[in-house]
Amino acid sequence: MDFHDIKKIESPEFYIDKAFRQTARETKKLRLRGKTPLDKVKYKEMKKLDFIEESLCNDINKIVSSFPSFHKLPLFYQELININIGLTNLKKALATLTWIKNKIKELKTKLKAKMKEAKDFRKINSVRKEFYGRVNSLFKRKADTFRFLESARRTMETFPTLKTKMPVVCICGYPNVGKSTLLKNLCGSKVEIKPYPFTTQRLLLGKIKQGNKKIQVIDTPGLFDRPLKERNKMELQSILALKYITSVIVFIIDPSEACGYSLENQLSLLKEVSVKFKKPILVIVNKIDITPEKNLQTAREGVKEFRNIETSVNNEENIPQIKKEIFKLLRSLKK
Ligand SMILES: Nc1nc2c(ncn2[C@@H]2O[C@H](COP(=O)(O)OP(=O)(O)OP(=O)(O)O)[C@@H](O)[C@H]2O)c(=O)[nH]1
Ligand SMILES: [Mg+2]
Numbered sequence: 001m002d003f004h005d006i007k008k009i010e011s012p013e014f015y016i017d018k019a020f021r022q023t024a025r026e027t028k029k030l031r032l033r034g035k036t037p038l039d040k041v042k043y044k045e046m047k048k049l050d051f052i053e054e055s056l057c058n059d060i061n062k063i064v065s066s067f068p069s070f071h072k073l074p075l076f077y078q079e080l081i082n083i084n085i086g087l088t089n090l091k092k093a094l095a096t097l098t099w100i101k102n103k104i105k106e107l108k109t110k111l112k113a114k115m116k117e118a119k120d121f122r123k124i125n126s127v128r129k130e131f132y133g134r135v136n137s138l139f140k141r142k143a144d145t146f147r148f149l150e151s152a153r154r155t156m157e158t159f160p161t162l163k164t165k166m167p168v169v170c171i172c173g174y175p176n177v178g179k180s181t182l183l184k185n186l187c188g189s190k191v192e193i194k195p196y197p198f199t200t201q202r203l204l205l206g207k208i209k210q211g212n213k214k215i216q217v218i219d220t221p222g223l224f225d226r227p228l229k230e231r232n233k234m235e236l237q238s239i240l241a242l243k244y245i246t247s248v249i250v251f252i253i254d255p256s257e258a259c260g261y262s263l264e265n266q267l268s269l270l271k272e273v274s275v276k277f278k279k280p281i282l283v284i285v286n287k288i289d290i291t292p293e294k295n296l297q298t299a300r301e302g303v304k305e306f307r308n309i310e311t312s313v314n315n316e317e318n319i320p321q322i323k324k325e326i327f328k329l330l331r332s333l334k335k
Contacts, residue, residue, distance in 0.1 A: 002161045007066040008152040012206065019055035025195060026051045040279040041121060045128050046112050048136055053108045053134060063149070064094050076244035080203075083236050084150045093152070096145045097315035100138055108136055119170035146326070160205035160218060165287045167330055168216045168245045171275065172238055173252035174266050175222025176259035178286045180204070182220035186323065197222055197260060201234050203241055210327055218245070224261075225269040242277050248329045249273065250312075250322075251306075252284040256291040263295055267302040278328040283308035289315060 030047055036091065070078060070087060081087050089165040104201040108131065123317045162168065164316045175197030184191050185208025191200050218241050221234035231239065242249065251273060252264045274281055283303045289312040296310075307325060311318040 003068070003153075003156040003159050004161070005066060006068075006153045006156060009063055009146055009153060012143050012146055013241075015056055015059050016136055016139055018059070019052050023048050023051040023053045026321060031296040038121065040119065040321060042124055044117060045124050045144050046115050047117070048128060049108050049112055049131050049300075051103050052131070054134065056104055056139075057101045060097045064097055071239045074164075074244070076162075076240055077159065079240050079244075080237065083089050083157065083233055083240070084155050089148070090152055093149050094143045096142055097149075100142060103138055104135055107131060107138075111132075131220075132248055156200050160203050162205070162216060165246040166214055167333075168215050168218055168241075169248045169250055169326055169330075170241050170246040171218060171236075171250045171252065172220045172242060172267060174224065174225055174254065174259055175263045177222070177224070177252045177254035177266070178259075178284075178313050179252055180219050180283065182250070182286075182322075183217060185316050185319050187217050189219075191219060198234065203237055208326075209321060210323065215326070215329065215330065217250075223273075225265045225272060226255050242279075244274065246277070246279055247333060248279065248326060249279050250284060250326065251281050251283045253299060253303070255285060255295040257295065258287060258290055263298055263302070264288060267299075270303070270306070280333065281306050282322070282325050282329060284313070286313055287312040288312050 027044060027048055030044060032040040034041045067090075068077075070081070070091065073081075078087060081090060110133045111127050115124055118124045118127060170290060171182055173179055176195070176199070179194050180191040180200050183189050183206050184193065189204065189206035191204055191206075198219050198221070200219055202221065205219045206219065208215050208217060213223055220238035220241055223235050223238050224231075229238070251270050253263065253270065254261075255263050255266075257263055270281075270283065283306045285296075285299050285308055286304060286311050291299070307326060307329070309318055309322055311322070313319070
């Protein structure tokens with residue numbers, strides 16, 4: 001699924017100005033029809049209403065149809081939209097655009113009929129002005145809808161573009177433990193790495209190729225050991241990835257506790273993730289370059305039931321071995 005095709009949503013003024021410019025251009029090209037001067041003016045002014053309507057409705061159609069059909073999206077994306085934007089609000093905003101479009105069409109039909117009945121130039125002009133004024137206010141009254149849709153589009157653009165047939169490996173763990181550093185070293189992705197928590201605020205995608213096998217690797221925002229209902233928006237995205245798209249989990253712990261969180265809490269989260277998602281797990285015992293021996297012993301005890309690798313991803317240690325283990329776990333899934 002790729003959300004990059006959604007059309008940029010501009011301000012109401014943009015569409016109105018464009019419609020007027022287009023109308024001026026098209027009107028110049030018109031061959032006037034009618035027997036009397038009044039008929040000719042009527043013809044021209046009625047055409048103007050058509051041009052305005054056509055331009056605005058085309059733009060609305062382009063926006064609405066560039067959004068995906070939400071009910072056809074995989075559940076992962078539906079829930080991702082729900083967490084980040086609100087699916088109901090998004091559907092409502094798109095319905096508002098369609099409502100504006102229908103209103104313009106309705107208005108045009110009504111005012112064209114009124115124009116047809118006009119007996120003098122003044123009346124024709126006043127009907128045209130009424131149409132322009134009402135269309136203008138219809139658009140401008142809904143400026144919030146346009147702003148909301150543009151912000152939704154920008155959010156959706158950041159969603160990972162996943163290939164459905166390519167397996168997904170999910171890197172997760174407490175904040176600040178080295179998840180993004182691992183993604184960078186596994187996939188060569190350019191990611192933000194900072195010495196404080198909550199650096200990664202959304203799902204990031206990288207890829208690894210080995211021979212003719214390609215896999216997708218997702219780096220997630222940090223998770224805490226706490227109940228689902230207390231989780232924030234960032235954590236919920238990680239949970240979605242673990243629940244819907246992950247084949248193999250790479251769980252990182254930082255036994256040095258330099259991340260700012262206790263080893264005990266990290267190990268408790270590891271247990272919870274393994275029980276809740278029931279997927280193969282590779283545990284990365286990270287930052288051994290700065291881990292005191294005592295903590296390392298506790299970590300070894302805590303992860304012994306899992307396949308695990310001790311490393312310092314910062315120093316690019318054991319990266320080939322981590323890749324090998326990931327592919328091994330993926331192969332074991334097919335058996
Ligand atoms: N000493 C040491 N520091 C490391 C190691 N791996 C990562 N770090 C440091 O830990 C900090 C956090 O690294 P990130 O990769 O941003 O951690 P993260 O888990 O993605 O963090 P969030 O996105 O905030 O959850 C950075 O300062 C890294 O340089 C390591 O093996 N050894
Ligand atoms: Mg990160």
